[in-house]
Amino acid sequence: MDDAKLAAIVEAIVRELKASGAVQPSAPTAAPAAWTSSTPQTFPARPSSFGGSLAIDLPDPTTPEARLTPRVTNAKDPNGVRALMASTSARIGVGRAGPRYRTASLLLFQGDHAVTQDALYRDVDQRLLDEFNLFTVQTKVSNKQEYLLRPDLGRLLNDEAKRTLNEKCQKNVNVQIVVGDGLSAAAVEANLRQMFPVVRQGVQSAGLTFGTPFFVKYARVGVMNDIGEAIKPDVVILLIGERPGLGRAESMSAYMGYKPKYGDTDADRDVVCNIFENGGTNPLEAGAFVVQIAQKMRQHQSSGVKLKMAK
Ligand code: B12
Numbered sequence: 001m002d003d004a005k006l007a008a009i010v011e012a013i014v015r016e017l018k019a020s021g022a023v024q025p026s027a028p029t030a031a032p033a034a035w036t037s038s039t040p041q042t043f044p045a046r047p048s049s050f051g052g053s054l055a056i057d058l059p060d061p062t063t064p065e066a067r068l069t070p071r072v073t074n075a076k077d078p079n080g081v082r083a084l085m086a087s088t089s090a091r092i093g094v095g096r097a098g099p100r101y102r103t104a105s106l107l108l109f110q111g112d113h114a115v116t117q118d119a120l121y122r123d124v125d126q127r128l129l130d131e132f133n134l135f136t137v138q139t140k141v142s143n144k145q146e147y148l149l150r151p152d153l154g155r156l157l158n159d160e161a162k163r164t165l166n167e168k169c170q171k172n173v174n175v176q177i178v179v180g181d182g183l184s185a186a187a188v189e190a191n192l193r194q195m196f197p198v199v200r201q202g203v204q205s206a207g208l209t210f211g212t213p214f215f216v217k218y219a220r221v222g223v224m225n226d227i228g229e230a231i232k233p234d235v236v237i238l239l240i241g242e243r244p245g246l247g248r249a250e251s252m253s254a255y256m257g258y259k260p261k262y263g264d265t266d267a268d269r270d271v272v273c274n275i276f277e278n279g280g281t282n283p284l285e286a287g288a289f290v291v292q293i294a295q296k297m298r299q300h301q302s303s304g305v306k307l308k309m310a311k
Contacts, residue, residue, distance in 0.1 A: 061108040062247075071095035071102045089248070112247035119186040119241070119249035120144075124179075124215070128189055132196055134179055134215040135168060137161035141218035155222030157230065165230045169212040175203045175294050176211035176233035180219025182253075184241030190250035191275050191283040192239065198287025199237065206295060221255045221269070228260030235294040235303075236260050242273065250276045252283070254290045258303035268304040270297075 059066060070081040072095040085093045094105040101109070121144055129136065138161055140153040147154055157165070169176075177199055179188060196213075203210045211233050216223055224236045235258055242251045252275040257268055272290055274280040281289075297303045300310040 058107070059104075061104050062111045066104065067108065069104075071105055109246070115247055115249050116244035119184040119244045120148075122185040123217075124181050124185045124188045128192060129179075129215050132179075132192070132213065134213055135164070136215045136217055137164050138217045139219060139223055144218075147218045151220050154218050154220030155225070157216070157223060157226040161216075162226070162230055165214070165227070169214070169231050170209070171232055173211035173231070173233045174208035174298065175199075175235045175237065176227065176231055177203075177213045177237045177239070178216060178219075178224075178227055179213070180216040180223065180238055180240040182219055182221075182240035183243040184249050184251070186244070186249040187241035187252040187276070188239065190277070191252045191286075194277075194283040195239065195252075195254075195275065195287045198284055199290060202288055202291030203294065206291060208294070208298075221266070224255065224257050224260040224269070225262055225264050228257065228264075229262060232259075234259060235297050237290055237294065248276075251280060252276065254286060256290060256293055256297065256303060258297040258301065258307070266304070268306070270303055270307065 061067075068082065068085050070078060070085060070093040072081055072093055075081045081093045091105070091109070095102055097103075100106075138158055140156045140158045141147045141150060177196070179192060179196075181188060200210055200213075211231060216227075219238070219240060221238065221240065224238050227233075227236055227238075235256060238255045240253055240255060242253050245251070251273075254272045254275065256270045256272075257264060260268070270293060272281060272286050272293070275283050275286040277283065297307060300307055302310055
């Protein structure tokens with residue numbers, strides 16, 4: 001369906017909703033105050049691309065206040081419920097409406113799900129890649145849909161990528177850093193700026209050679225093998241977006257391997273995971289940590305399970 005048809009359908013639905021009184025056309029109002037479950041409000045109208053403006057009589061379920069509002073009715077210890085909710089990102093204290101979720105819980109769930117979809121389907125901002133002079137090569141995947149359906153293709157560089165790496169990259173380096181989109185563009189955007197310079201500086205001040213960095217589009221972890229074969233580095237560090245959790249899209253991992261080659265599996269790799277600020281592995285610390293691991297890999301000439309056995 002093309003955009004014009006879609007717009008016409010949406011416009012018709014909006015007209016119907018307005019006619020039925022389900023949504024009210026209105027002029028913009030002041031910004032909403034903090035929301036609590038007991039204070040129904042009308043929210044400022046957003047300009048609509050269909051002419052006029054809409055006010056949907058629902059509070060934003062994703063604000064910190066809304067997230068931490070207990071939905072349990074008649075709790076014996078309301079403050080206790082609040083404290084428990086504040087102590088975890090798990091969805092607790094959601095209460096119920098009969099056998100179902102309350103509308104606010106359902107909307108929050110859907111809002112968080114949308115965040116994960118955005119992170120997954122979006123491309124990493126080209127300006128960020130330019131900032132670090134990362135040129136792009138691609139796996140054998142040709143679009144996002146295929147990326148999701150064919151993880152095997154995301155583990156293989158396409159022929160052009162192999163030629164490009166051969167032309168542009170320094171070979172036989174001590175440490176090769178690679179950035180991959182993986183399952184979250186948001187994760188790369190949230191952490192690369194902090195982590196990349198720490199790794200580069202750490203590698204260089206350890207007296208090791210730092211390979212020509214690049215970006216792999218539609219990357220899976222296993223693509224490290226092809227990279228190892230193409231560049232022959234001692235250690236590959238692949239910074240890649242992790243599968244987003246509900247509402248948490250900015251978590252990045254550093255997967256690492258010693259002299260990765262065809263046939264290597266995850267048993268030959270190590271991972272520093274959950275890299276994000278405020279609650280995860282801080283990206284600056286993660287940068288220093290992966291340099292240490294790279295040094296250990298070189299020292300013991302192994303990675304993954306073999307490295308664990310060697311230590
Ligand atoms: C999906 C997932 C899996 C899936 C992978 C299936 C698949 N083909 O995608 C399954 C369920 C098989 C799995 C298994 C394991 N996993 Co896992 N997994 C994850 C998860 C939720 C997301 C990973 C991701 O997004 N990767 C990025 C995408 C782009 O990679 P991908 O190419 O699509 O998939 C590869 C990686 O996910 C990799 N992988 C997955 N888990 C692990 C663990 C290790 C140690 C390594 C080296 C690789 C690896 O395997 C996939 C195939 O190559 C993370 C959580 C997180 N916060 O990252 C945990 C996570 C990475 N897994 C973890 C662990 C411990 C394991 C197991 C060792 C558990 C066990 N005791 O059996 C096994 C090891 C499996 C292996 N491959 O050797 C830990 C790693 C902790 C650490 N720092 O060592 C994490 C961080 C979860 C956690 N918080 O504890 N895992």
